[in-house]
Amino acid sequence: MPRPLRDFSRLCIHTITTKPWSIEEAIDRYAAAGVKGITVWRQWLEGRDIARAGENVRAAGIEVVSLCRGGFFPATDAAARRAAIDDNLKAIDEAEALGAGLIVLVCGADPNQPLDESRRQIFDGIAAVLDRAEQANVRLGIEPLHPMYADSRSAVNTLRQANDICDQLGSPQVGVVLDVYHLWWDPELKSQIERCGRSDRILAFHVCDWKTPTEDMLNDRGLVGEGCINVPQIRGWAEDAGFDGFIEVEVFSNRYWAMDQLEFLNRVKDAYLKHT
C-alpha cells in the first residue's frame, strides 16, 4: 500500500466532474478549496480566450494538468479520418495556448468496421500528429478504455495494448494515462504498470470507483470508496513504477451532477483523503 494522502497538494479535478460549473466558477471554487490541479475538458474553453483561461488558472495557484480530450481517430471513410487528425492538431494548439503539457487521448472506435481496422487507424492517427505535438511540447497520453466502450469509444482496451502502441511509436512524446475505472479488472494490470515504469511513460492517473450495481454505462461512476476498486493498491503500483504526479478525480455521475456542487466538492476532498 502507498503512503496515505495527507493534504491536497496532488489533488486535481476534471472540469467534467463538476459539470454544472463553468471554467471560471471551477477555478474560483477549486482554488478556495485548496485544489492544486485542474484538467480542462475542451468544451469548457468554447468561446473563451484560451491563453487567458490558462493565465487565470495559474493566477489562482492551480496547475493545468491536462487537456481532455483528443483521439477518436477511427472512421470508415478517409475524409472523416482526416477531419479527426485536424481536430487533434487543433487540440494541440489549444493545449499549447492553455499551457497544458498533456492531452488525454480517448482513441475512438467505429462499430461499422473491424476492431483491427480501428486499431490500425488509431496508430496511424497518433503518428500523424506526433511531429506537431513535439514541436508544441505537448505529450499525448493514450488512455485505455474499459472493454465495454470498445464498440464506439476506444478500441484500445488494455494497458498492454497501450504499451504496445507506445513501443511501436518509439517516441518519448507518447505515454499512457491510467484510469482505475477502465483498468481495475485486468489480471495483467500490475505487470503492465511495471512495464510502463521501465519506460517512464505514466503521464496521468485518474480515479473514481465502480459501483455495484452500475446503472448507467456512462454516467454512474462513484467517488473512490463507494465501489469495489482497490484504488490505493493501484496507486501504489503506479508510484512504485515512478509516478509522482497529480491524482485526478474524474467522475461522470448524473447523481452527483444533480446535487449542490459545493457540497459535492467537499465529498470529493473527503474521499480523496480517506479512500484514495
Add this chain to the structure above:
Amino acid sequence: MPRPLRDFSRLCIHTITTKPWSIEEAIDRYAAAGVKGITVWRQWLEGRDIARAGENVRAAGIEVVSLCRGGFFPATDAAARRAAIDDNLKAIDEAEALGAGLIVLVCGADPNQPLDESRRQIFDGIAAVLDRAEQANVRLGIEPLHPMYADSRSAVNTLRQANDICDQLGSPQVGVVLDVYHLWWDPELKSQIERCGRSDRILAFHVCDWKTPTEDMLNDRGLVGEGCINVPQIRGWAEDAGFDGFIEVEVFSNRYWAMDQLEFLNRVKDAYLKHT
C-alpha cells in the same frame, strides 16, 4: 472465414433466449422449428421431474447441449462458499439426471473482497467439485465473462485466465465456454482460442451481438448481425481450433422477450443462417 451455415443441424437455443416459454413449450416450439440442440437454464427445471424432462427433449429429436449455470463460488464468508459448492454439486446431479454432458460455469465475484481473492476462491471451488463431475461424466465449462461483470458476476474476464485455470487444474473434465459477447473485444482472442485448441478444451460456443448503443448492461443483447461483433471470424477461429459442436444462441433482451416468441424464433433462425 468459416464455411457458411446452411441448415439447423448445429443450432442450439438457450431457454433464457425465449424466456416467456416454459421448458415444455420450448421443446415443442424448437422441435417444430427444426432446432437440434437446447441449453437448459436451471430455473426451467424447478418443480419438474428432471430425468423425464431430459427424455422429453430427446424424444423430440433434440440434444441437451448443456445445463446453465453453475459457478458463483466467491463469497466473503466461508459458509456462503460452502453453500456455493453444495449448489454446484446439486447442479452436477441435475445435469446427470437431465442427460447434459456439460455445465456452464459463471464463476462469480464478490465486490466486497479483492478480485484476487475471488479468483482464488473460483479455483478452489472448481477443484472441490471436480471428483463428483468426473464420476457423473459431466464436464465443467469455464465461461469468461465480459469485464463489465467483474464486480459481481465473474472474476474470470479473459480467455487467457480461463486457459490458465484449466492448465493449473490439469483435468480433462474442465474446459472453456466461448461467448462472443464476452470475448470479442480482446486483442488476444485469436491466440487464446488457438491455445484452447492445443488442449482440445472448447466445450461450447455462444453467440449474440453487441449493439451500439447498448442501453442495458444485462438485457440489451442483439441477434447476430445487429451489432459490431465479427461472429463468423470468431467461429472460424474456434473451428480452426477443432470445435465442431453446436452454435448456441443466448440472447438476453427485454426487447425480444416482449415480442411474439414464434416470430422471434423465426428471426433467430434467419440471423443464424445469414450472419453467424
